[in-house]
Amino acid sequence: MATAVALRTDFSVADLRRLAAASKNANQSRRQLSLAAAGDGMNRTEAARIGGMERQTLRDWVHRFNTHGPDGLMDIPSPGPSSRLTTAQLVELAEIVGVPPLSVNGPRNLPTLGRAKFPTLAGVVISRWGDRSLRSWAAERLALRRERAAPLVADLEIWMRAERARLSRHSDVAKAMDYMLKRWIAFTRFLDDGQICLTNNATERALRGIALGRKSWLFAGSDRGCERAALMYTLIQAARLNEVDPQAWLADVLARINDQAIRDLAALLPWNYTPAPTSLAA
Structure with a gap:
């Protein structure tokens, strides 16, 4: 001792x-x-x-x-993660946060302050720095993935295919390997695009609503009905991802689609969508 x-x-x-x-x-x-x-x-x-x-x-x-x-x-507090914003951006951000909306005039309105500030703050930050930063971060991630992850992924594939050849097809490990190897192209997409997340958590969370309600729509009636349901799930979730109210968007699109020229149909997709003046007034 x-x-x-x-x-x-x-x-x-x-x-x-x-x-x-x-x-x-x-x-x-x-x-x-x-x-x-x-x-x-x-x-x-x-x-x-x-x-x-x-x-x-x-x-x-x-x-x-x-x-x-x-x-x-005494305890020494951790400094925490370093800021992703530059000093100049932090100063500008502090100025944005420090300007309250005109409708806020007292402590009782603090929740209103938060709701009123956030869209303005988020819009300013994204418009000034966000798009540029996100693109640069994606490029940095892609470079790091190709440098560090790609060789490991290549070695993993070689090892898995060699080991799979030694296993019985009835083995649970073999089934797991088959599942991954059959989806290898999808699995390795993150090596080609730095914007792709390494986890599927967002997609799985989006499917919770379907899982909770699946007993209510257990039978689609036909294969075509299943395809239509899958299409609607995709469009509704796309609307949510683009911060568009799915119900209002769907009602507006159904009301306008018959008068929309075929060449302009893409304008009704969630990421291109602009509400009609009538729907804004409503």
């Missing part, structure tokens, strides 16, 4: 207990009491338990105390 680290001598055991009693920080106080117990000659393991820690953790705090004194027994 390692030799116990001696405590610095300019703070007595009584000093440590007095500081612990005066401290307003519970964690610092517990550590000071543990150090005081160790300074009194208590077994270091038992002294550590007073502060709710392991012996090695107490040893680490002794080093901190010896170097920084009582202040070294």
Whole structure:
């Protein structure tokens, strides 16, 4: 077992207990009491338990105390992730956030403040920096994926195909490998497009509504009915992704589609959609 680290001598055991009693920080106080117990000659393991820690953790705090004194027994907050915005962008963002809408005039309207600010703030941020930043981030991700992930993916495919050849087709592992190998092109699409997410979580969350209601529409009636349902699920979710109200969009499109020229039908798709003046008035 390692030799116990001696405590610095300019703070007595009584000093440590007095500081612990005066401290307003519970964690610092517990550590000071543990150090005081160790300074009194208590077994270091038992002294550590007073502060709710392991012996090695107490040893680490002794080093901190010896170097920084009582202040070294305070928690050091993590700096957190670095900002994705430049200093100039952060200053501009602070100015945007600091300007309240004219309709807000008191603390009771704080929820209104949040609702009123966010669309303006989001619109300004995206219009000024968002599109450019997203494109650059996607390009950076794609470069990193091709540099780091592509060789690993290539090795994985070689290994899986070699191992699959040794397995019985009835093996659960073989079935899992077959599932992945049959979808290899789809699996590796993220190596060609930096905007593709590495997980399918967003898609799975979008399908929850279908899963919750599937007993209500268990039978589509025909293959064609299933295809129509899948088409509608796709369009409705596309509307949500483009921040378009699916119900209002669908009602408006059904009312306008007969008068829309075939060459202009794409304008009714969620990502191109602009509500008709009548629907705006309604």
